[in-house]
Amino acid sequence: MPLRTSYDAVIVGGGHNGLVAAAYLARAGRSVLVLERLDHTGGAAVSTRAFPGVDARLSRYSYLVSLLPRKITDDLGLRFAVRRRRISSYTPKGDGGLLVDSGSPARTRESFLRITGSDRDFEAWQRFYGMTQRVAERVFPTLTGPLPSRAGLERIVDDPVAWEALFERPLGETVEAVFDDDLIRGVVLTDALIGTFTYAHDPSLLQNRCFLYHVIGGGTGDWDVPVGGMGALTDALADAARAAGAEIVTGAEVTAVETDGTQAEVSYAGGRVGARHVLVNASPHALAGLLGEAPPAKPEGAQMKVNMLLRRLPRLRDTGIDPREAFAGTFHIAESYSQLQTAYEEAAAGAVPATPPSEIYCHSLTDPSILAPDLAAQGLHTLTLFGLHAPARLSSSKDALLKATLAQLDAVLAEPLTDCLAEDADGRPCIEAKSPLDLEREVGLPGGHIFHRDLAFPYASESTGRWGVETDRPNVLICGAGAVRGGGVSGIPGHNAAMAVLEQAM
Secondary structure, three states: OOOOOEEEEEEEOOEHHHHHHHHHHHHOOOOEEEEOOOOOOEOOOOEEEOOOOOOEEEEOOOOOEOOOOHHHHHHOOOOOOEEOOOEEEEEEEOOEEEEEEOOOHHHHHHHHHHHHOOOHHHHHHHHHHHHHHHHHHHHHHHHHOOOOOHHHHHHHHOOHHHHHHHHHOOHHHHHHHHOOOHHHHHHHHHHHOOOOOOOOOOOOOHHHHHHHHHHOHHHOOOOEEEOOOHHHHHHHHHHHHHHOOOEEEOOOOEEEEEEOOOOEEEEEOOEEEEEEEEEEOOOHHHHHHHOOOOOOOOOOOOOEEEEEEEOOOOOEOOOOOOHHHHOOOEEEEOOOHHHHHHHHHHHHOOOOOOOOOEEEEOHHHHOHHHEOHHHHHOOOEEEEEEEOOOOHHHHHHHHHHHHHHHHHHHOOEOOOHHHOEOEOOOOOEOEEEEOHHHHHHHHOOHHHOOOOOOOOOOOOOOOOOOOOOEOOOOOEEEOOOOOOOOOOOOOHHHHHHHHHHHHHOO
């Protein structure tokens, strides 16, 4: 139970963003209470022993880190590290494949030449991602400050061609103008579709917004492996918040927030508590319910997450690459440009795509610490699959979607994946699949949407407020993924909500 009847700040939800906000506010001398519905903190950023009797701590929901600023880990003194993956991606094609090796441009060029027959797309790739890196270097540092205006961000980008390609025109126009090969185009487009149900030429530019966040992380666009699993981050954040004086109460679901704009009262399972500020680490949809307002339309998640434990990595049809390299980066399945469009059209019509696209990686190749020493010694490995174009409307077809997705993986393997799956203590294969509705039920993501709602460009508009966390109630702030500049494992909304609170008191 809370130790006090009133706090400077009550934080609804103990996910990673809520914990970031709690740590910053407590370090600034504020009294802070975190109320978490579940019996543990972490939200969707947790490590779990998913299979009975098997000591492997899988990042069950979120699984890679790109957007977490070094500023946050340094400010909070977190004992947390990430490791870079040298292999950016591998995409099988027939009995060969495209390898993008960030440590060897020459090797990458050779792979492009084998797949496309010329250097043109490799050289285009170098120019295109050189452009996105320059944008990343300029935009990423703005994410932990007050929102720039649209014109201000355009000045910061300081590249009219890049601004036009990323902020003004549907990404598909640029992809088709820059790249020739259907497979290369698809590999580029995938970053625009992670957890986002859209297509290359969507006039709303939803794909552009998703793509931008996937290529600016850390000022480099690298997607890194959290050492110890995703739960290592949220455990470190909970420790930092408690060490600074924040209280964290689990098993305390918040049911209502009442406020006059100056003082608030938060009702939860077990009682009520007063607050000067309420920071909500939940979706805008959930916040409306807490305030007793009509909620906005529920967003629709669009992914399937599959966690697996293997006795060994499977052999590939492409005998020219070691599976330990192919699975270390992002392993693309059925993600050519044309396949992505066809799968989108089928899913939008309510049908399971005939060739569901997905991407896979093996955490334990980069960080074996998530496996017990005896499992690592036996050669066991984790495998994480993220399925695209799997909207919530298909959740009732989860089994059919999983079967079709694994069939696409088997098509590029030299042996069935089922021959490589480990078994749990009850003799069952170590594989679990999570649909959007599973994510809604288990961790409260509205409609299973991993970003809580559609992503927004990282600049101010009439409705955003100064930090992108404000609501129409002056003392109620969004500190979760639904804030402007939210989404992903970043801590940015938590940081920005804390800064907004501290700024108000100045």
